[in-house]
Amino acid sequence: MGQTLADLPLRDDLRDQEPYGAPQLDVAVRLNVNENPYPPSEAVVADIARSVAEAARGLNRYPDREALELRRALATYLGHGLTANNVWAANGSNEVMLQILQAFGGPGRVAMSFEPTYSMYPEYARDTNTTWLTVPRSDDFTIDPERAVREIVHHKPSVVFLASPNNPTGTSLPLEVIERICAVAPGMVVVDEAYAEFRREGTPSALTLLPSYPRLVVTRTMSKAFALAGGRLGYLAADPAVVDALRIVRLPYHLSAVSQAVALAALRHADELLARVDELRARRDQTVSWLRGLGLEAIDSDANFVLFGRFEDRHAVWKGLLDRGVLIRETGPDGWLRVSIGTFEEMTAFRAALREVLAL
Numbered sequence: 508m509g510q511t512l513a514d515l516p517l518r519d520d521l522r523d524q525e526p527y528g529a530p531q532l533d534v535a536v537r538l539n540v541n542e543n544p545y546p547p548s549e550a551v552v553a554d555i556a557r558s559v560a561e562a563a564r565g566l567n568r569y570p571d572r573e574a575l576e577l578r579r580a581l582a583t584y585l586g587h588g589l590t591a592n593n594v595w596a597a598n599g600s601n602e603v604m605l606q607i608l609q610a611f612g613g614p615g616r617v618a619m620s621f622e623p624t625y626s627m628y629p630e631y632a633r634d635t636n637t638t639w640l641t642v643p644r645s646d647d648f649t650i651d652p653e654r655a656v657r658e659i660v661h662h663k664p665s666v667v668f669l670a671s672p673n674n675p676t677g678t679s680l681p682l683e684v685i686e687r688i689c690a691v692a693p694g695m696v697v698v699d700e701a702y703a704e705f706r707r708e709g710t711p712s713a714l715t716l717l718p719s720y721p722r723l724v725v726t727r728t729m730s731k732a733f734a735l736a737g738g739r740l741g742y743l744a745a746d747p748a749v750v751d752a753l754r755i756v757r758l759p760y761h762l763s764a765v766s767q768a769v770a771l772a773a774l775r776h777a778d779e780l781l782a783r784v785d786e787l788r789a790r791r792d793q794t795v796s797w798l799r800g801l802g803l804e805a806i807d808s809d810a811n812f813v814l815f816g817r818f819e820d821r822h823a824v825w826k827g828l829l830d831r832g833v834l835i836r837e838t839g840p841d842g843w844l845r846v847s848i849g850t851f852e853e854m855t856a857f858r859a860a861l862r863e864v865l866a867l
């Protein structure tokens with residue numbers, strides 16, 4: 508007893524590592540992890556509860572290992588002529604992407620992305636013993652296709668992660684850039700579209716490229732636009748052979764009967780759950796304009812958050828907001844902060860608190 512982590516035979520590369528995660532603090536206004544601020548309606552809650560009760564009657568049995576009904580429903584939601592054979596689901600897109608590296612990464616292989624980007628990617632790489640390489644984005648947080656092609660040809664990554672819209676910048680990738688990358692990448696190209704439903708008009712999904720690039724994978728999640736972060740349901744669309752590869756590394760029965768039932772119920776209410784996406788997009792664009800009106804920089808966003816700055820001491824601004832009951836995220840390049848788009852009331856509280864902190 509009384510042992511600490513340091514006493515355990517932990518892998519050398521995990522020593523001194525911290526568990527990933529933003530602070531889960533009990534404050535009034537939480538705008539730090541890009542959640543959807545709207546809880547499901549009572550009608551949706553009732554359908555989820557009924558579905559879980561039904562699933563509960565069979566909990567002595569293992570769930571459908573292939574989650575076929577759910578994959579069929581997700582394929583229907585995505586459209587683009589996709590079927591269940593093109594779709595794979597797991598506990599959050601986090602698990603989907605870990606499985607991608609379990610199948611396609613590993614010792615002696617390289618995974619690559621373009622920074623700043625989602626900070627979990629290097630953790631999937633670490634956990635699967637995949638070498639992690641990053642290439643900087645341009646000053647405006649776009650990806651320079653010439654440079655991307657050069658680096659990919661040079662390093663021959665087994666997996667390239669392209670977040671579009673990107674976290675924490677909100678920047679979408681033009682399809683031409685994705686195509687340039689797919690054309691030279693020797694391995695898998697993963698376009699992480701966790702925030703796809705929040706894109707502005709005229710920024711199409713990489714789903715349209717799937718028929719042309721058999722090694723392209725598009726990941727999605729029900730955590731954001733679907734307002735189902737607590738349900739933990741992520742998925743991908745790809746060629747059926749890619750799904751077969753992931754079925755080799757997945758744990759048997761990785762997706763519980765309860766998770767499958769909850770996701771299926773939520774999908775039956777897709778229209779209602781997605782109904783507030785337009786409102787959030789409009790509020791996001793207003794937030795960008797408002798921040799610029801204060802004389803700050805704010806990056807145009809295709810997601811449900813905005814990266815803004817720059818501050819000499821961003822931690823002081825973050826802390827000042829927290830002291831006023833508003834929790835945002837201290838992430839991204841130094842000097843920048845990220846705010847998720849909440850309800851009208853939450854954004855009003857954010858604005859008031861930020862004005863106070865900046866003495867404006």
Ligand code: PMP
Binds near residue numbers: 540674701730739
């Ligand atoms: N990709 C990106 C870019 C994200 O920002 C997030 C969540 N913050 C995820 C994937 C993972 O989401 P989940 O595991 O909830 O599907």
